[in-house]
Amino acid sequence: MTTVEATRQKPGFHVPRRFVPVIATAVLLVVMYVIGISQYQAFSDPQVLLNIFIDRGFVLVVAVGMTFVLLTGGIDLSVGSVVAMTAMVSAWLLESGSVPAGVVLVIALAIGPTLGFLMGCIIHYFEIQPFIVTLAGMFFARGMCTFISDEAIPIKNEFWVKAAQSRIRFGDNFISPSVIVVFVVVLIGAAVLAYTRFGRNVYAIGGDQQSAMLMGLPVGRTKIAVYTISGFCSAIGGILLSFYTLSGDSLIAIGMELDVIAAVVIGGTLLTGGSGYVFGTVLGVLVLGVIQTLITFDGTLNSWWTRIVIGGLLFAFILLQRLTGATPRARSAGG
Amino acid sequence: NNSDTGGDSGSAADEKITLGFSQVGAESGWRTANTTSIKDSAAKAGIDLKFDDAQGKQENQITAIRNFIQQKVDVIAFSPKVETGFETVLKEAKDAGIPVILTDRAVDTPDKTLYKTFLGSDFVKEGKASGDWLVNEMKGATADVNIVELQGTTGSAPANDRKKGFADAIAANPKLKIIASQTGNFERAGGKAVMEQFLKANPKIDVLFAHNDDMGLGALEAITAAGKVPGKDIKIITIDAVKDGMQALADGKFNFIAECSPLLGPQLMELVKKVKKGESVPARIETQETTFTQEQAKAALPTRQY
Amino acid sequence: MSARWKVLSAHHLFWPVVVLVGLIVANVIYRPSFVSIEMRDGHLYGSLIDIVRLSAPLILVGLGMTMVIATGGIDLSVGSVVAISGAIACLYISKQPDQNAVGGVLIAVVLGLLVATVLGIWNGVLVAGIGIQPIIATLILMVAGRGLAQLITKGQIITINSSPYKLIGAGYVLAVPFAILIAAAVTALTWALTRRSALGMLIESVGGNAEASRLAGIRSRRFMLFVYAFSAFCAGIAGFMVTSNVSSADGNNAGLWIELDAILAVVIGGTSLAGGRFSISGTVLGALLIQTLTTTVYAMNISPQTSLLFKALVVIAVCLIQAPKFRAALGRRRRRPPTAAPTTDLTKVGVNA
Amino acid sequence: MADTTLADTMPADTMPIVSMTGIDKTFPGVTALTGVDFRLLPGEVHALMGENGAGKSTLIKVLTGVYEADAGSIVLAGEPVRFTGPLRAQAAGISTVYQEVNLCPNLSVAENIYLGRQPRSLGRIRWGTLRRKARELLGRLELDLDVNRRLDTYSLAVQQMVAIARAIDLDPKVLILDEPTSSLDAGEVAQLFRVMRSLKDAGIAILFVTHFLDQVYEVSDRITVLRNGRLVGEYATADLPQLALVERMIGKELEVLDRIEEADKRPPAALERDEVVAQADGLGRKGAVAPFNLTIHKGQVVGLAGLLGSGRTELARLFFGADKADTGHLRIDGKQVALRTPVAAIRRDVAYCSENRAAEGLVAELTVRENIILALQAARGWARPVPRRRQDELVDKYIKALSIRPANPDLPVRNLSGGNQQKVVLARWLITEPRLLILDEPTRGIDIGAKAEIQKLVVELSDGGMAVLFISAELEEVLRLSHKVVVMRDRAAVGELTNDDTLDADRVMEVIASGAQP
C-alpha cells in the first residue's frame, strides 16, 4: 500500500500531501463563516472572530500543548482538571492576600508542568498507558480543586482585574491582553515543532517509537517533555481562564479535554501520532468557536437540540474532511 | 431571517423587545422546567427570546453574553453557573448600554450597577427552612437524633448553600447530629447507592436530609429494600418539590420539602419590560416559594406543573 | 519465593485481585460487617452484594468496550447509549395503560436494544466504513446522543412504576439480584462467543495488525462494525439496569462518565488500549474493582472533597503494581546492593523458576 | 567448547575496539545467549554468522544497549561500558542498522537521515542545508531519491538504503549492519560493499550479519559463528572454507549442502501446455505497473526478476487483489474475476506471502500457532474455528517442516528471530493449500539451511501441481526455481524468458539492462 501512494502524485504543481488536512479545515471554516455572515448581519463584524480568540484563547493554549502530546501518539486527559486547579490555586493564594501576585503567578504556573512531568515519568518509566495515567491525573487535579475549596473563590487582585478587563483596541475592535499571550504560545509551539530537534523528535516518536529509540533519539526525555509541556500549557490556560473569569471554581472546565482533543483532531492531527500542525489546531479551535457562535446567534435551539446540532455539525465537518481525502483513513490498530 | 437583530439600534419603545437569555444547561428536570417556563412566558409576553444553552460551561455563558452584546439585544438575562467570573463581560454589557437581569443565582461583585436586579431563590434559606422544620419536629427528642445527609454535586452552589443553611439551623439543638454526609450528585442513582451504604454502616438512622428530591427518591428505594419504612423509621427532608417528590410527600414517604421553584418566567418577563422602559426595579427579588408538609402536599399536588 | 508463588504472581490478574482484596480488607477493618451477607426478605443482603449488583452495568459496558478496544478502537458514546436505551424503554412503558404488563416491558426492552444496536452500527460505519478515528467518531454520538436522550425525555425525569421492568435492575431471582444474573449471563455469552469460536482471535488479529489481517483474508471492517454494535448493545442492556434500578430515566445523568470507568476497567483488566489481546475476566475484575472503590468511598464516609483524590491514588497504585516495569524496578531495589554489580544469578533464578 | 582460535586470527599488536565476554541473555522461556565472547578489531569487516535464532541480533542489541545483558562485560576501546540505550551507544561511536528497518515512516527521507543531528544555527533547524546534505549523501551511495518525500512511499529496499546512509553518516568508530543486504539487489550490494571497504580503510570496525555466504567471503576479514546462543568459534575468513563454515553454523555434517544441490535440479520446463491457473490480460494499475500479460500454468513456477523498485511487488499484489487493478482482466481457472479484496483472491485459492513481514505479515501479539492458522481461519469464517486437534497437527507439521525455532507454538510470534518469523508467515499460506502461491522475497533473512528447505519446498509444491509466482532479489534463486522468468523494469514487464538450459543470469541481466527482449 505504501509504495503505491507515492505514485499517485502527479508531476507538476501540487500541494504537499501533508498540508492537505489543514487546508481542507481552513476551506471548510471559511465556508461555515460565509454561511454565518449570510444568515446574520452582526456576524460579519470582525469582532465576532476576535471574540472567539478572547473567549476560547485558553482552550487554544491548552490545545497547543495537546498537539504535542497527540503527535507522539499519546493522550492527556488531565488538561481540563489542571486548568481548573491552576485557576483554583491562584484564586486561593490571592484570597489569602499575603502572597504577591508575581509569586502566585509563578507558583500557579509551576503546578501544571510538575504534574505533567510526573505523569510523563510514570508513562515512560513504567510503561503504563497514557490514557490511564492522565485519567488518574485528571481525578487528582479535580480532587485537589475541591480539596482546596468547594466554593468558588473570587479574585480581586489588581493585576488580575487589569489583565481581565483591559482591552487592546484598534479601531472599533478590541482584544484582551490574554489574546497576545495566546498568539505567543501558538507561535512558540509552532516554531518548536517545526524548527527544533526536540520538535522533530516528537514527530519521530509518533511515527514509530521503537524506531526512534533504535535511531538513538532521546525517546524518554521527549515523552516526558511533551507531558510537561502539555501541563505547562494547561497551567497557562488556567491562568488565562482565571483572568477570564476572575475566579477559581472547582467545577470549571469539566469535560474540556474532549473539546480540546476534538479541536486538535479537527485541525488535522492524527491521534495515532506523527502527523499534524499547530496551525491546524488553531483552525480546529476556530471551528468549534464558530459552531458555538452560530448556535448562539441563532438563539432558537433548546438545550437538547443544541447538543444534537453540535454533534451534527461535528459530524458534517469530520465527514467532509474525511471525504475530501484530507485526513487519511484511520489506522484501526494502535501501533 | 434574523436581519432584525442586526444593525439598527434606534429601537422605538413599541418595537418588539429582544431578550438574550443564557441558560446554564439542562442538567436536571428542575433546569428544564426553568427553561420551559422562560420560553413559554417570553412567547406569551411577546418578547423575542434568544436562548442559548451553555452546556454546563461558564465559559460558554460568557461567550453567549458577548454574542448577545454583539447582536445588540435589548436586555440580557442569565442564570450564572457560579457567582464569580462574570464581572468583565458584565462591564462590556454596561458599556454597550444593555441592561442585565440575573436569575437563579447572584453574581459576586462589589459593583452593583453591573446588573439591574437579581431574581431567584435563596439556597441557604431552603436549607435553613429544612433545618428549622427538623428542629421543631425533634423538639422533644431525648436521645441523639442521627441525621444522614445526601449532598448535591460537590462544589456546586446549591449543595454548598443548602448544607450550610441546614447546618446553621440544626445547631440550635445539640442532639441533632449529622453522622454521615456524602455526595449523591443530585441523582437518583447516586442517592440510592450512597443510602445503601449509609444503611449498612449505621444501624440507627433517624433522619435523611437530601439536597434535592431526586436523591431523596433514590434513597427511598434503598430504605425500602433495607426493610425500613420511609417517613416513619427514617424521616426524609428534601428540597425542590418536583412532582415526583410531592407525590412521595403526599404518600407519606417524605416528611418535608422546601420548595425551590423553577417557574421564574412570568416574573422575569415583567422585569424585562420594566427594565427596557427604564423603570426602576428592586435590586433583589425572591421567587415566590414555600415549604410543604405532607398535608400541604396532598392539597397542592393536583395543580403541580412540573 | 516458591515457584508456585512465582507462577501465581505472574498472572495478569494477580495484582488487580490483590488490590481488590486489599480494599475489601480495609473496609472490614473499618467496619467488620462489611463482608457479612445475610438473608433479608428472602434476598441476599450486604455490601458485597451491593458492589456486585452496582457493578453490573459497568461490567456490561466494559465487555463491549473490551471488544472495541481489542480492535484498536475506543467507544466514548456508551454513556449516551445507556441514557438513550433507558429513556426509550421508560418512555414506552410510561405510555402503557398497564405498566406492569410483561408484554409491554418486553417490547420496551426490544425497542431499546434495537435503537442501541442501530446507534452502534452508526459508530461502526463511521469507523470501519468511512475511516474516521474511533475517538472522534464516537465523540459525535457522545455529544449528540445526550441530546437525543434529552429529546426523548423532554429533559425531564420519566418516572415509571413497573414491577417487571424493575426486576432488571433492582429485582431478585432465587434470592440473587437479577442484575448480577444478567451480567453473568452476558459475560458467559461474550466469552463463549469469542473464545469458543474464532471470533476472539480474529478480533485480536485485526487489532494487532490491521493490514496483515486484511492480507490474510480477514474482513476487518465487518468485525469492526460488529464490535461497535456489540458495545452499544451491551450499553443498551446497561441502560435498562441503570434506569430500572431507580425506576426512572434521566436523560442527563444516566450513564454519565461511564465510558471513562469502562475504559479504566478494561485497562485494569490487562487489555491494551493499543488493541490486540483482550481479557474478558480482566474486565469483569476491573469493573468490580472500580465499583468497590466507589462503594468504599461511601462506606468509609470519605468526604466528597477527598474522594476523587482517593480514587486517583488507588487507580495509579493499581496500574503501577500491575506494570511489569514497576515491579522489576521494585524487585531490583529490594534485591540489588547499591553498587550495581551484574545481577546475573538472581535474575536468572527469577526467570527460570 | 568453542574452538576459538583467537591467537591466529588476530594481529598481535591490535587491541579490539569492542570486546564482549561471557554474555548471557535470557528472555522469558528462551535462552538467547550463553557465555558468548566476541571481539571486533578496528579496520576489519567482521561477519557474525549463525542460523535463524542463533542469537546474532540479540548479541548486537546487547552491545548497543537495547537489551541489558544478564551477565558478562563489554569493553569499548579499552573502557568497560554498559549502555543503557542505543542513544548512549551511538554517542560512544557505535552506529547500527538493525535487522528490521528502523526509521520513521511518517517523516521525509532527508529528515530520517538527520534525525537527532539536524544542522542548526542558533538552535533553529536549517532545512535547506539538511536537504542538500541528504541529497549529497545519497548521491554518494548512488541513490536518486526525492529527499522530501515521506519515507513510507518508498519500498523496503530503499528504506534499507536510507537506514544505511544514516548509519554511515554518523561518523562511527564501529558500524553494525544486521542483514543489510537481505532486500538489496546485486548492484546495490556491490555499492554497499564499496562503501564498506572505504570505511574499513578509514579504520572503522564493521560488524556485518548476512545469510549470503558469497557476501561473507567477498567482504569479510574474520568470522564469528554462533549456534543456539553459544559461541562456536572465531576465524579468519581466509582460513575457513565455505563448507567448514556451514558445518559450524549448522552443527551437522554436510547434509544441508546436499539439499541445496537437490533443489538445484529443477524439473523439465514443459508445462506451458498444462492447464492455465491464472491469466492476466492487460492487467495494470496506474502509477504502479503498466498493463501486462502473464499466464501461469498448473505446476509452473514463474519467477519475477528485476531491479529494486521495478514493480515486482506491485504486480504480485494485483494478482492477489491487495491493490485493485484499474485496467485489464484477470482470469483464474478460466473465469474472469475482479479482485477487489484479498478475500476474493483467497476464495479462489490464491495466496500471497508479503515481503514486508512486520507490517503486512505477522500479528506480533498473537502466538505462533494463531499466526499460522490465521488465513485458514479467516477463510473458514469466525463461526467455524479450526478444531484444536487439527490445529496441532497442522502447526506441528509446519514447525517441523520449516524448522521453526523455538518449536513452541504458544510463544508470541514477536519473540521469534527474524528468519523464524518469516517461516511462520510462509507456513500460514502453505496450510491453506493454494493453487497459486505468490511468494514475495520468501527467503529474505533466512539462513542457508532454511533457504534450501524453502527452495526444496517450492519445487515439491510445483511438482504437486501448485502454481507459484516467485519473487526474489537473488537472481540465482529465481533462475534455479522457475520455469519461466518475467523480467521487470521501470514498472513494466519487459520480457518473458523460458528457463531452458540456455538461460543464465547474464541473459537476464542483459534484458534488465536493455529493457527489451533479445
Ligand SMILES: Nc1ncnc2c1ncn2[C@@H]1O[C@H](COP(=O)(O)OP(=O)(O)OP(=O)(O)O)[C@@H](O)[C@H]1O
Ligand atoms: N524480545 C524477545 N523476547 C523473547 N525471545 C526473544 C526476543 N528476541 C529474541 N528472542 C529469541 O532469542 C533467540 C535469538 O534471536 P535472534 O533474534 O538474536 O536471532 P538471530 O540470530 O538474529 O536470527 P535471524 O537470523 O533469524 O535474524 C531466538 O530464539 C528468539 O526467539
Ligand SMILES: Nc1ncnc2c1ncn2[C@@H]1O[C@H](COP(=O)(O)OP(=O)(O)OP(=O)(O)O)[C@@H](O)[C@H]1O
Ligand atoms: N532508485 C530509486 N529511486 C527512486 N525511487 C525508487 C528507487 N528504487 C525504488 N524506488 C521506489 O520504490 C518503489 C517500488 O517498490 P516495489 O516494491 O514495486 O519494487 P520491487 O520491484 O518489488 O522491489 P523490491 O521488492 O526489491 O523492493 C516505488 O515507489 C519506486 O518509486
Ligand SMILES: [Mg+2]
Ligand atoms: Mg536477526
Ligand SMILES: [Mg+2]
Ligand atoms: Mg518488492
